Amino acid sequence: MFKILKKERLAENISRLVVAVPHIARAAKPGNFVVVIPTEKAERIPLTIADADVEKGTIAIIFQIVGATTKLLDSLKVGDEIPHLLGPLGHPSHIEKFGTVVVIGGGVGIAEIYPAVKALSKAGNEVIVIIGARCQDLLIYQHELGKQCKDLRITTDDGSCGRKGFVSDELKDIISSGKKVDLVVAVGPVPMMKVCCEVTRPHKIKTVVSLNPIMLDATGMCGVCRVVVGGKTKFACVEGPEFDGHEVDFKELTDRLKPYRDVEKQALDHVCRLLSITPQ
Amino acid sequence: MTNRSARERISDFNEVPRGYTAEQAIEEAKRCIQCKKPKCVAGCPVEIDIPGFLKFVAEGDFASAVKKIKETNALPAVCGRVCPQEDQCEKECILGVKGEPVAIGNVERFVADWERGTAPAVSRSDRGGGKIAVVGSGPAGLTCAGDLARLGYQVTIFESLHVTGGVLTYGIPEFRLPKAIVNLEIEYIKSLGVEVKTDMLIGNVYTVEELLKDYQAVFIGSGAGLPKFMNIPGENLDGVYSANEYLFRINMMKAWKFPEYLTPIKIGKKVAVIGGGNVAMDAARVSLRLGAEEVYIIYRRTRREMPARVEEVERAEEEGVIFKNLTLPVQYYAGDNGWVKEAECLQMELGEPDASGRRRPVEIPSSNFKLQVDTAVCAIGNSPNPLVPHRTPNLETEKWGGVIVTAEGLTSIPGVYAGGDIVRGAATVISAMGDGKIAAKAIHKQLSAGGI
Numbered sequence: 001m002f003k004i005l006k007k008e009r010l011a012e013n014i015s016r017l018v019v020a021v022p023h024i025a026r027a028a029k030p031g032n033f034v035v036v037i038p039t040e041k042a043e044r045i046p047l048t049i050a051d052a053d054v055e056k057g058t059i060a061i062i063f064q065i066v067g068a069t070t071k072l073l074d075s076l077k078v079g080d081e082i083p084h085l086l087g088p089l090g091h092p093s094h095i096e097k098f099g100t101v102v103v104i105g106g107g108v109g110i111a112e113i114y115p116a117v118k119a120l121s122k123a124g125n126e127v128i129v130i131i132g133a134r135c136q137d138l139l140i141y142q143h144e145l146g147k148q149c150k151d152l153r154i155t156t157d158d159g160s161c162g163r164k165g166f167v168s169d170e171l172k173d174i175i176s177s178g179k180k181v182d183l184v185v186a187v188g189p190v191p192m193m194k195v196c197c198e199v200t201r202p203h204k205i206k207t208v209v210s211l212n213p214i215m216l217d218a219t220g221m222c223g224v225c226r227v228v229v230g231g232k233t234k235f236a237c238v239e240g241p242e243f244d245g246h247e248v249d250f251k252e253l254t255d256r257l258k259p260y261r262d263v264e265k266q267a268l269d270h271v272c273r274l275l276s277i278t279p280q
Numbered sequence: 281m282t283n284r285s286a287r288e289r290i291s292d293f294n295e296v297p298r299g300y301t302a303e304q305a306i307e308e309a310k311r312c313i314q315c316k317k318p319k320c321v322a323g324c325p326v327e328i329d330i331p332g333f334l335k336f337v338a339e340g341d342f343a344s345a346v347k348k349i350k351e352t353n354a355l356p357a358v359c360g361r362v363c364p365q366e367d368q369c370e371k372e373c374i375l376g377v378k379g380e381p382v383a384i385g386n387v388e389r390f391v392a393d394w395e396r397g398t399a400p401a402v403s404r405s406d407r408g409g410g411k412i413a414v415v416g417s418g419p420a421g422l423t424c425a426g427d428l429a430r431l432g433y434q435v436t437i438f439e440s441l442h443v444t445g446g447v448l449t450y451g452i453p454e455f456r457l458p459k460a461i462v463n464l465e466i467e468y469i470k471s472l473g474v475e476v477k478t479d480m481l482i483g484n485v486y487t488v489e490e491l492l493k494d495y496q497a498v499f500i501g502s503g504a505g506l507p508k509f510m511n512i513p514g515e516n517l518d519g520v521y522s523a524n525e526y527l528f529r530i531n532m533m534k535a536w537k538f539p540e541y542l543t544p545i546k547i548g549k550k551v552a553v554i555g556g557g558n559v560a561m562d563a564a565r566v567s568l569r570l571g572a573e574e575v576y577i578i579y580r581r582t583r584r585e586m587p588a589r590v591e592e593v594e595r596a597e598e599e600g601v602i603f604k605n606l607t608l609p610v611q612y613y614a615g616d617n618g619w620v621k622e623a624e625c626l627q628m629e630l631g632e633p634d635a636s637g638r639r640r641p642v643e644i645p646s647s648n649f650k651l652q653v654d655t656a657v658c659a660i661g662n663s664p665n666p667l668v669p670h671r672t673p674n675l676e677t678e679k680w681g682g683v684i685v686t687a688e689g690l691t692s693i694p695g696v697y698a699g700g701d702i703v704r705g706a707a708t709v710i711s712a713m714g715d716g717k718i719a720a721k722a723i724h725k726q727l728s729a730g731g732i
Binding site: 018023024027037041042043044069072083084085086087089095116135178217219220221222223224226228233238240255256258259260262266267269 | 296308330347440441442450479481482484486505506507509511516518519521522524525528529533534538539540542544546557612618619659666667
């Protein structure tokens with residue numbers, strides 16, 4: 001059982017929890033994730049470790065409230081305990097001095113890039129961060145990321161904050177300005193990562209993406225997270241979650257995220273009844 | 281033992297055999313002729329004193345019978361159900377030469393179940409023997425932990441999943457091994473003083489080297505959890521599962537009770553299960569219970585070569601599973617919704633024997649045909665779970681991934697032992713238990729002799 005020490009609502013449907021789990025905090029590295037089971041009957045869901053504090057023995061997880069299990073997780077309050085938390089999982093991000101690195105976060109992916117931005121800056125890279133969301137209200141971690149890099153750029157679909165447009169537009173401009181970019185890291189919704197890879201491909205700029213397929217055990221046992229990278233099937237949970245974006249079969253990834261969409265509503269309705277709230 | 285009718289059992293997840301009554305168990309045990317040199321014991325990987333416990337059963341002294349079994353086997357209710365006795369103790373039974381061997385497994389199952397109604401007597405030794413870490417709470421780990429606890433060691437089991445039991449929990453379905461029984465066996469191990477920590481992935485959270493700083497020895501029993509795929513086109517379509525995923529959703533996450541349990545599963549009307557082992561039979565039989573109309577077992581050899589227990593193949597057939605033997609899937613095709621719709625297969629014939637001694641299946645050219653399916657389950661086996669070996673640089677493994685050990689279960693790292701499927705590749709529950717026992721003995725010997 002792992003106690004929730006802090007809970008914040010970062011945006012309308014995005015929450016952040018700080019949980020006491022010293023054994024994970026001490027072993028966590030940027031890019032690692034955890035599996036969370038908020039109640040005994042819930043799903044096992046993978047969430048990126050958004051921050052880890054070894055001294056305090058805590059980790060932070062950030063999640064979008066999209067389905068039944070995230071709804072349950074969000075129903076927990078400070079002082080409540082999460083019954084199961086497994087991690088750190090996956091390969092950590094590869095951190096070294098690359099030169100100039102553009103790190104892109106979209107949606108809840110904005111929070112997920114935070115540990116990498118911190119580590120890349122510390123390793124002596126010039127880090128340019130681009131974050132994007134539908135509108136200003138959904139932008140998160142602006143302040144925190146601003147502290148970790150000198151160049152933070154913001155885009156919103158509706159222009160309510162920063163540039164009106166997509167993160168890929170900003171990426172295009174950086175590249176066409178003649179700036180030498182050594183590495184791009186993109187974390188967010190599949191279409192966003194795909195478009196970023198298309199922008200960098202003609203320029204042969206190495207682009208790392210963090211994939212988010214369906215996971216179950218997340219320890220390499222079930223294979224539901226299989227993704228095709230460079231023509232080969234890989235298990236994202238143990239061989240990823242970060243891969244060379246130019247090699248990823250995004251179409252298949254998109255298809256493999258779909259199978260349970262039609263029953264998600266059923267699960268969500270059930271949870272809303274449990275929590276006595278009206279489904280949205 | 282009599283079985284419930286196939287029709288009755290495919291409508292629920294309860295067990296198939298009804299189990300012995302006390303009278304039936306006594307009668308069966310009396311058939312044992314109490315050989316002076318019992319071959320059955322030699323056929324048992326954990327060397328249960330079989331004539332000894334049968335004698336007690338014959339006398340109606342079930343309590344002494346259980347005690348006798350538990351001298352060497354901490355999980356009799358499990359073994360009585362899932363051991364392939366026909367290839368082990370019962371195969372060696374002298375009565376089997378001319379007639380039916382004593383149904384040792386059924387009697388073992390009876391006495392273990394009988395004990396469940398009573399409170400088991402537990403003898404705890406003092407905890408002066410030092411600290412041991414066990415990685416994995418499957419049959420190998422539980423056995424090793426139980427034996428060491430009885431010898432007075434403080435044992436901690438680290439389990440990566442949120443529930444204990446390993447393959448007994450996530451792999452074998454309720455109707456073959458009720459989870460209430462698995463839980464009781466685990467409670468028994470805990471009652472010996474073993475501590476179980478779930479949600480602990482060794483390799484990631486602590487390395488084996490780190491464990492060695494706090495524990496005097498480590499036993500790795502992390503199993504064969506890595507599913508094999510055929511690497512044929514279409515295998516990543518929606519509706520194509522590994523047997524691990526399929527059974528994990530059902531057994532571990534209770535997807536059949538969706539949405540009360542929130543993990544979903546989609547089982548179509550026509551299910552093809554690829555493979556001929558016990559796991560394939562489990563996947564096929566689970567599908568029938570969850571409403572599939574037609575369930576196929578697709579196997580590239582014939583029934584004679586099937587690695588599954590004869591009993592399981594028979595039960596699958598009784599329940600209505602359709603066997604498509606000498607058949608090999610070569611490609612899956614999707615329907616408009618992106619979901620699997622067809623499996624293209626080839627007909628096979630048997631050629632010359634291969635390294636396993638079984639006749640090799642050979643493709644018949646131009647024999648392709650298409651089978652309409654909306655779910656496919658790949659049950660062609662598992663490899664040793666690579667996580668612990670990958671994160672333990674000095675741990676030597678075979679090319680196929682199995683951890684290399686001595687006859688005593690010692691790995692290439694002093695103080696680190698291993699057993700079960702992480703060493704053998706996918707094998708049986710009882711062989712894993714045997715390995716756990718051997719390693720426990722070796723650890724005790726090593727530590728009594730003055731440490732590692």
